[in-house]
Amino acid sequence: MGTPLRARAAGILAVGILEALFLGGLLLVQADRANAQTATTSPVVSSIVATSTTPTTANITWMTDIGATSQVAYGTTTAYGTWSAYNPATTTSHMATLSGLVANTLYHFQVRSAGTSTATTTSADQTFTTMASTTTDTTAPVISALTASATTTSATISWMTNEPTTMQVSYGTTSAYTASSTLDSTLMTSHTVMLSGLSPNTTYHFQARSADAVGNTATSTDQMFMTTTSTSTDATAPTISSIAAMASTTGATISWMTNEPTTMQVRYGTTSTYTASSTLDSTLMTSHSTALSGLASNTTYHFQVLSADAAGNMATSTDQTFMTTSTATTTPDLAAIQAEINRLWQKIAELMVLIQQLIANGGGGGGGNNNGGSVYPPYTPTSPAAIDQNGETVEAGRSINFLGHNFGREENVTVASGGVTLKTVHADGGGNFSTGSMSVSNTPGTYTYTFTGAGSGRSASATITVTPED
Template sequence: MRRHPICLRGNAKGNMRGEPPSTGTERGSVGLVSDRRFGFSTPFAILAVVLGLSAFAGISFAGDVNLAWNASTGAAGYKVHFGTASGAYGTSVDVGTRTTYTVTGLAAGTYYFAVTAYDSSGVQSGFSNEATAAVTGGDTTPPVISAVSSSSVTFSSATVTWTTNEQTNSQVDYGATASYGSSTPLNATLVTAHSQGLSGLAASATYHFRVKSVDAAGNPATSGDFTFTTSATADTTAPVISSVSSSGVSGNAATIRWSTNEAANSQVQYGTSTSYGSTSALDPSLTTSHTQTLSGLAAGTIYHYRVTSKDAATNLVTSSDFTFKTTTPLNADLVVAYSFDEGAGTTAADYSGNSNTGTLFNASWTTGKYGNALWFNGKNGYVTAPCSGLPAMNAPQTIAYWFTASRRATSTQPVVSLADDAQQISIQAGFKDSRIGVWQDPGGWLVAANQPSRTWHYIVYTFDGATHRFYVDGDEKGSSTIRPTAAAPTSLQIGRVRDGSDYLRGTVDELRVYSRALSQTEIQSLMNIAIGSQP
């Protein structure tokens, strides 16, 4: 239905003799019917005409026109006159004392309107200015139905879906023959994607169905005939789960994915043991590709999990047990951290929080990989520091640092020395026998590799309690399972061996010691993070 609002506003005056409508004025303009009074206590003020169009919800093939005018003091009522020719008003309606009126049910075409007032004796004024309105025809094009299909067919139910090219309501006729006989309840919501569920069906039966949609203008559309066949018995076969995996694992979250051979819902049970104890929110959507995100996890923790899925027939399946480990923050178990960014003075601050402040002897400040660094002269330059929190020599640990030198090392040149002074046992990280690695004194190499080129390189040694690994710039260059001697460090020296017989020549920056073995992924992240800015 279309409503055409016509607002009649102005100061025109009417008279008692029924003067004809004024002429020569444009639609929507103000014109006066007379300057004479017709017996009212105040002049009759007829309104000017303003045309417009607005939508009106409903189903109709006709149009409405809204009229409005100013009240006139002394008027007992008003009449609205209209017709399809100018000045020829074949229809009149007494609207009483109202000053607005809606002419309804008009067919398409152009209409002409005028208003008169009458007093208590029934004496009527002349016509007001004439207003016109063009009423257009309604929507007569039916919607187009496409993509009709049936899905989720069981022994007693099915789902029918379809689309329309415009918003319409939804209904399905269905039955054992093309005569149907049953219909779903009408869904009056106007949509373009339609879905209707059929229930209470007979097993092992072929059903005919057709879909119906009606648009907002009342235009109906009906599809052709389609069929589906219900299953013979109730579905008692559970879905089959496959491709269970974890991804996006961080310190406090992980994403679990899996597939099923039929549409089913999604849920994950998880915890720090095979008793699980926690369950993700159930996703009731029926799908074959499943994703669930677990959050609020503890860092550096092994989690057990299993996935569950239930199909439309409520058959439940549960996977076997799987595990993942959340990541550990890079600063976890950090026991020594020297940025060497002071640039002056004789001390190097320990940023690990263990107060292992280093004291400089003949070591020089210079430009580093990040900020400043320490240069060791190969003769008498070194740093000493306490050993608070340092791991035992046979315990898990990581030693990491940036290093560069202007020439190849051909003599023993330690970068880091962890020593048990009482037992005269130490672990040395640095250069020996023209190679680079970590050795125990007394003893030999724990792990070694060829020396890298003479530029900045990130050198890392890890021991997880069983395997030594040596990395250069994030790439593993060597490993071994040699068991180190058990001893607790009582001194930490940088740039010389425990007894002071050998010294380092080169530049060291960003030196860290951990009481755990970092993973290769952590090492590759750490090499790009300066001390003081790491998480």
């Protein structure tokens, strides 16, 4: 093989290897980005099963497509209110045991799993019913942590029970109790009742009462508190303003203002009957903010804010709503990456065929091969002629550079559109060419360009869309 032929072959091979290395580097970057996107993809939850193992316990099992954490929100309504123990271990097979349940009772639950990132999947609402008790429950609940916090004309009574119960407080200036709070039949273990309309500087007796699901009632011993002294009679409720809600996927922050220092609490639920309440904050302030957690994603919630001043005057807002956000997932286009890898290997294979043809047909001299004195041997591309910019969109009045491949070696290629020849370009030794910058029409629409090799007769077309100028 003559020196010119060897030099040209070496040049073509070097260009091909450089292009392969460059494209390979780009693909590695794309693969890394795809892996990063996969790492932030929320797990897919499936095969959710709830089994009541005893009248007061249940096992929840589910599967995920990737390793993820485990936790279950549950309760007698879709507001849930109780969480299973959080399991940070990542697995595809999950189980959570729920305990302290009430026999023969319908429960709502929701499974939640997070992958190695913060991307979390929350299931739709599910239900199960606990087993009926084989024995009669005659044990009354146990009341504990009973406290009272008084202002001039109000008091807040709080206590805990060892099982879900109702709540009510009887009170009066003697242990005969002449008044009672409204019975709250919602079964909970944490209880808060506010008493209002009390007299300043007065000792009150009170008694907490809780009943479980089968009617067993617990009553506390007599307790006392004393309201504070008032220098004047305040009968005006505070004014609530500037109510705002900022929601996330599973939580929300409720904020508001009052025209005088007050307590703060929020009632909320998926309807305006409200099935849950935030913890009462008795600190008197004019700027209020309460965080709600354990909410379902992509769900509308109703809420109401409550504020009481130092004299016990209570203000309650009108019904408000907010909607939690949904978790977005991003799926990397792995098919496109694989297609680009296949194209790269095809490019390398074509370069190897070219080198083999150069070696086989170059002869021993610098010589001819009966094609007009060119140092190139006969060449037949293994792939159809193609234009990279086919399908692209270009703004009116702009320009485009067409890149062609697999045309004849060292031949002229005409560029035409609408039957008019616009330009003639020259393909290199590998059958590739660049038209350089070509202006597109100023009129929006679809335009087709035809590229025809003068010697090989190989042709290709590219259709572009011209959009209005911004």
